[in-house]
Amino acid sequence: MTITQLKYVLAVAEHKNFTLAAEKCFVTQPTLSMQIQKIEEELSIQIFDRSKKPIQLTDIGQKIVNQAKNIVNEADRIQDIVEQQKGFIGGEFKLGIIPTIMPTLLPMFLKNFIKKYPKIRLIIEELNTAEIVSKLNNGHLDAAIAATPLQEEKIKESPLYYEPFVAYIPEDHQHFSKKEIEVADLNLDEILLLQDGHCFRDGILNLCKNSNSNEINHFTIESGSFETLIKLADEGLGTTLLPYLHTLDLKETDKVKLRHFKEPKPAREISLIYPKNELKIQIIEALRTTIAGVIKGAIVFQNVEIISPVAKK
Template identity: 35%
Template sequence: MTLTELRYIVAVARERHFGRAAEACFVSQPTLSVAIKKLEEELDVKIFERGANEVTMTPLGEDIVRQAQSVIEQASAIKDIAKRGKDPLDGPLRLGIIYTIGPYLLPELVKHCIELYPRMPLMLQENFTTKLLDMLRTGELDCAIMAEPFPDAGLALAPLYDEPFVVAVPASHALAKRERISAEELKAETMLLLGNGHCFRDHVLEVCPEFARFSTDAEGIRKSFEGSSLETIKHMVASGMGVTVVPALSVPAQVPDHLRYIPFEAPAPTRRVVLAWRRTFTRYEAVAALRNAVYACKLDRVTLLS
């Protein structure tokens, strides 16, 4: 067996689809399928059950894929050790980041990384928390910036900052002139939410749990609407369709005339943003450098954590 074959079965296990796995591995589907069939014949076991619409792992296949992930990670660690012996800040750092942080942190973070660590370019991947956790486990990412809480994946964590939430309302709204708003007052409003998969959606529903019921039945469209991104939802708010809750870093320096951002009454709801990486990742100096680059950013609306 080869590392390439092991990467193929890990990709199929993650995507549950041969075509998407082939795209992720940058090979043709026949190439990937033949390699996996060869591996199954060599091991004399069936790793995958091929269904009409989805591929599933056999019970034995689950154990094989788990071990394959570990082998791939260990093989990658050998390269990392070699790099570390030369210069841990020399070479790309594969960074994942969730959608509700990326647009507001990355522009300045990338700029500081280029200035401070010119030989350590960031290879960026924006995605949902669950996807980033999978990519960390399989070694496709070195580290990720995410918001707690998320499932314990045995990762090392370094807290970065606590970020308060604020309420976005149309400038013409009755609440627009308020200095502070309570979560209780939002119960009477039409709430605009991010779609399923966004962890920030869950954070908002923790603040306003009464809106959870509207996101799961047809009647809910009268009371809550879903958007694909925070910026899309902000435009919906500006057009008078409702109100929303956003993280403080997403508030622009110059607020458009048609929007108002209002803080919550104390204690304001917040989220904790952390940097996560595999405990076996050997370039710890690169992780520390990335954290320093985050601290070099101008983050006035958050509380930095040492």
């Protein structure tokens, strides 16, 4: 069997369809099917149960797929070792970034990074945390920037900075007169939240788990953007929480409505995350160094309390 054949097996296992797997591997469907059949004949077993729709792995097929992932990763590592030895920092690098980080952090470091490392072809995707974890585990991302800790067994986390939560309080709200607020001041029933699937939303829910709330009559307006939440708050529909970097670009008339928390300030931990096999570690380290160089001037908070982004069951 060959590495290419194992990659075909992994593609079918992921997409559960021979035609789609062939498209992703840039080969014809008959070619892919024939190569997988050769492996099955060589091993005298069936990797896939073709009678089911979608196609399913057999019990032995699942074990083979698990081992194939290790073999393909180790094969990729050989080229990675050679590039590290030569001091080469280049090639394709797939990076995922969660939506609540992308618009603020990316403009801060991207220009510096591509100027310093012109041989790297950076492919960036905006993805939620669940999508990032899945793609990292399946080898479809090299690294990602997300809120942590995630406590994923196969993923390594390298913290970049700690970003405080900041409250946005409209002028007619009872807490507008306060210079600073406390977590106890929050009422979950009136906080405008991002849509389900955003880890920043889960961080707010975790932050407010012991605050005043009425879970039975909980009223929420959920949106995909902070801009919408701010406008809704200005209409008197509640308050909201924002990540600190997002507040830097607000209009001056909106900044007067911001209220920081008393220390220790609740904050989210932002990390560069990547598979523990550390493939392309030279590019990962270049990315980490570049971001650290531009972010240290923008984030100066030290006394913070990290709020988990993992949704509580």
